[in-house]
Amino acid sequence: MIKLPGLIDPHVHVREPGQTHKEDWDSATQAALAGGVTTILAMPNTQPPIFDKTTLNLALDAAKQKARCDYGQFLGAGPDNANVLPALADKAAGLKMYLDSTFGELRLDDMTLWMPHFINFPKSAPIVLHSESRTMAAGILFAAIYDRPVHIAHVSLKEEILLIKAAKEKGIKVTCEVCPHHLFLTAESPSPSGGGARRRTELVEVGEGESSGRCEVRPRLATQEDVEALWQNMDVIDCFATDHAPHTIEEKDSDNPPPGFPGLETLLPLLLTAVDDGPFGTAQGRLLTIDDLIQKSVINPRRIFHLPEQPETWIEVDESAEYEIKAANQFTRCGWTPFEGWKVKGRVRRVVLRGKTAFEDGKILAEAGFGKNIRKV
Ligand code: DOR
Numbered sequence: 373m374i375k376l377p378g379l380i381d382p383h384v385h386v387r388e389p390g391q392t393h394k395e396d397w398d399s400a401t402q403a404a405l406a407g408g409v410t411t412i413l414a415m416p417n418t419q420p421p422i423f424d425k426t427t428l429n430l431a432l433d434a435a436k437q438k439a440r441c442d443y444g445q446f447l448g449a450g451p452d453n454a455n456v457l458p459a460l461a462d463k464a465a466g467l468k469m470y471l472d473s474t475f476g477e478l479r480l481d482d483m484t485l486w487m488p489h490f491i492n493f494p495k496s497a498p499i500v501l502h503s504e505s506r507t508m509a510a511g512i513l514f515a516a517i518y519d520r521p522v523h524i525a526h527v528s529l530k531e532e533i534l535l536i537k538a539a540k541e542k543g544i545k546v547t548c549e550v551c552p553h554h555l556f557l558t559a560e561s562p563s564p565s566g567g568g569a570r571r572r573t574e575l576v577e578v579g580e581g582e583s584s585g586r587c588e589v590r591p592r593l594a595t596q597e598d599v600e601a602l603w604q605n606m607d608v609i610d611c612f613a614t615d616h617a618p619h620t621i622e623e624k625d626s627d628n629p630p631p632g633f634p635g636l637e638t639l640l641p642l643l644l645t646a647v648d649d650g651p652f653g654t655a656q657g658r659l660l661t662i663d664d665l666i667q668k669s670v671i672n673p674r675r676i677f678h679l680p681e682q683p684e685t686w687i688e689v690d691e692s693a694e695y696e697i698k699a700a701n702q703f704t705r706c707g708w709t710p711f712e713g714w715k716v717k718g719r720v721r722r723v724v725l726r727g728k729t730a731f732e733d734g735k736i737l738a739e740a741g742f743g744k745n746i747r748k749v
């Protein structure tokens with residue numbers, strides 16, 4: 373059994389308010405605890421989006437009633453809320469800016485819409501960018517011009533990780549996160565149907581009558597070369613984040629599948645298996661250590677997002693337990709996982725949060741409402 377600090381996931385789509393059939397503060401925080409995660413930071417692309425005082429309170433009230441682990445809530449940058457957000461900054465996890473299109477309505481196409489947010493939002497508070505490829509390069513330039521920290525969400529491409537490395541070497545205040553699905557899957561590898569994803573070295577065809585909807589995710593799954601560049605630049609990656617983005621299995625298999633994968637319950641076993649064996653199905657050897665994992669899932673996110681220490685908080689993991697990932701055993705409401713059937717090592721046995729056993733042997737023991745906001749409100 374190994375003992376680790378409670379993990380922090382800085383990128384979770386809780387879906388409440390508005391889409392609680394996919395997930396809510398209760399089910400998302402149960403999934404978090406089952407995955408060894410004791411703090412989640414929630415994204416603002418809900419319905420309605422979290423973009424002012426009223427909507428922030430809507431999310432925080434629901435969280436206060438239902439959350440079973442600790443949490444923070446991001447504000448969403450819109451075309452005309454740059455003047456109201458600074459006053460809410462100390463109640464929020466930070467500001468999320470969607471510079472590329474994805475699920476939900478929050479999107480800032482025009483750079484003149486980015487400027488007031490970069491100018492107004494307190495420099496001490498993090499701005500997280502959903503920005504891919506050249507948009508990411510523009511976001512980093514904004515960080516340099518406005519001399520403020522930005523955190524790049526879900527880096528997936530070789531060109532992105534190389535540019536972030538170069539920007540860090542220049543002293544630009546940029547940090548980044550990478551998601552397990554971009555470390556373990558490529559565009560060629562995920563199974564489009566019920567069988568779950570295959571190892572990234574096995575190329576599978578989309579069979580007749582099979583929908584590829586389950587592979588839909590933003591940023592898209594990339595190439596083997598991109599995946600390898602992420603592994604080779606592990607030291608440039610500040611955080612692991614799941615981008616837990618639950619959509620129901622029916623929605624994923626529909627004609628118009630929304631993008632997103634659940635991830636809270638697969639984060640730790642996937643990474644622990646890679647600590648032991650290296651990236652799945654490759655002969656690359658070990659590129660990740662337990663110390664890296666603690667750095668990127670606890671220490672760095674705590675520093676970047678200014679999160680309080682969680683006293684008397686740890687997780688106990690049976691690192692030798694081998695098992696198959698199964699959606700049927702998960703607490704997320706969405707009913708599927710892209711890693712169905714993957715053989716992994718490392719089972720979370722017990723989670724202690726602020727002195728209380730919150731999860732033990734497959735059972736959630738923390739009550740709804742036990743979770744605390746990471747900001748004083
Ligand atoms: O795949 C994604 N799903 N990427 C995002 O940026 C948003 C997310 C969602 O909210 O479903």
Ligand code: ZN
Nearest residue numbers: 383415615617
């Ligand atoms: Zn996201």
